[in-house]
Amino acid sequence: MISDEAFDEEWDLVTDVLVVGFGGAGCSAAITASDLGASVIVLEKMDEHRQGGNLRVSGGVWFSSTSPEKSAEYLRALSGDFPLPEPIVQVWAEETSKNTEWIESLGLPTAVQSTPGPEYPELPGSDGYVGYIGIGGAFGREVLWRSLAQAVNDRPIDVLMETRAVELIQASPGGRVVGLVAERDGKTLRIRARNGVVLATGGFENNSEMVRDYLGIGGEPVVWGSQAGTGDGIKMAMKAGADLWHMDNMMSAVGIRVPDFDSGFLFDPQRLGYVFVGRDGTRFANEVPHMGHGQALVSGSYELFPTKPSIFIFDEATRKHGPVCPNLDLWPVGYNLLVEGYVWSQDNSVEIDKGWIQTADSIRELATIVGLDPTALEETIERYNRSCAEGRDEQFGRSPETLLPISEGPFYACTWGPMLGWTNGGPRRNEHAEVVDPFGQVIGGLYAAGNISSTYSWCKDGGFHIADALAMGRVAGRRASSASATS
DSSP, rough: OOOGGGGOOOSSSSEEEEOOOHHHHHHHHHHHHHHHTTEEEEEOOOOTOOHHHHHSSSOOEEESSOOHHHHHHHHHHTTTTTTOOOHHHHHHHHHTTOOOOOHTTTOOOEEEEOOOOOSTTTTGGEEEEEEEEEEEEOOSSSSHHHHHHHHHHHHTTTEEEEEEEEEESSSSSSEEEEEEEEEETTTEEEEEEEEEEEEOOOSSSTHHHHIIIOOOSSOOOEEEEEEOOOOOHHHHHTTTOEEOOTTOOOEEEEEEEEETTOOOEEEOSSSSOOOEEEEESSSSSSOOOOOOEEEEEEEEEEEEEHHHOOOEEEEHHHHHHSSSOOOTTOOOOOOHHHSSSSOOOOTSHHHHHHHHSSEEEEEHHHHHHTTTOOHHHHHHHHHHHHHHHHHHOTOOOOOGGGGGOOOSSSSSEEEEEEEEEEEEEOOOBTSSSEOTTTSSSSSEEEEOGGGOOOOOOOOOOTTTTHHHHHHHHHHHHHHHHOOOOOO
């Protein structure tokens, strides 16, 4: 807490609305507040090379639906045993239905990117899910983020790069948020926000302690996207008195960490001749379950998947079939591809030579190299190959069309972890994007949008997170622009 004496000092900067974060929600909030006549400052803690949060390296598309009513029905069903307050459901449904109209109001062209159908077709309301909309129908390649960033730069909005928010300033303990303390170029900045502060700082996937505490994933997390999501905004909000929600929810995928890269690579081989094994050398799950964005259908219910590290085993046929980590031509998303510019070799040979992938002429030898029991791994692969021959996975019910044998040597292995795309939890907010305390009381002058305070309590479909960031960013920008220091 900043002492009362601090308010007698001069502020370094003053604005109506202060937005923390330059990703999807931050851009949306800043543009909206500025267009409503508020002065706006945006803080971005990363440098120009690494700016943009996860939106920059995402698919850059938002979902479309036949109606807000169907969207609301679908969201209720996706929430399952973790129901959302109905006012939030209603605002989310209405605002996400306006995303395309709002993007077009910025002078940006939109088009259908694809119509993949819902990821949870058995749930009520899924028949209203249409597909993806993108800028000019584009997918990935930073198109949406660069378009929104340009819209911000075209407005009288000051964007302060390499400026890290440190602490919220409140008028009194537990009182209204009136600004924050930031650090830039080794100096401290005290920034006054007359109307309020919008937290759009992303999740906590890069904070190993928070990942352990809230997601139950040990070790150092492998992260798919930006390194900006370290939970800073969440901790600041907590210190200001915020309650939390959805802290155990996330989106993860299969990915590996390699030397000299802060983010991980998505493992998505084009040939399905592979298995995952644990430290005991045995399979532990269906490697290709029916999945949504973060949840897999396991034993009749949707569970977070994947959630633990293991070892990925494949053979020469899979190695020769194409890069086990897809490049931009197949999947134009991900930090290492878009920001770092890495191109995975087509036959995986470069990565094998780097030591990222281990290889041996036999399964037994491979087991020894990666520290597994040789007999256990041999038995696992033999059992899996029998399942392939029989067309039935009696262990975990993997679909017959995905059962391709691991039989052609040499054989390969690498250790992978649940690669965190993003986390969903953070400060609890209401339908107006206002942050609330544990008793449901609004913390004046404090708003949240995007992955720092995602709407989604459990399952989520494709294009949902970007839709949420755009929609709730606008809500936060509108609310903050109309607020006053006494409201």
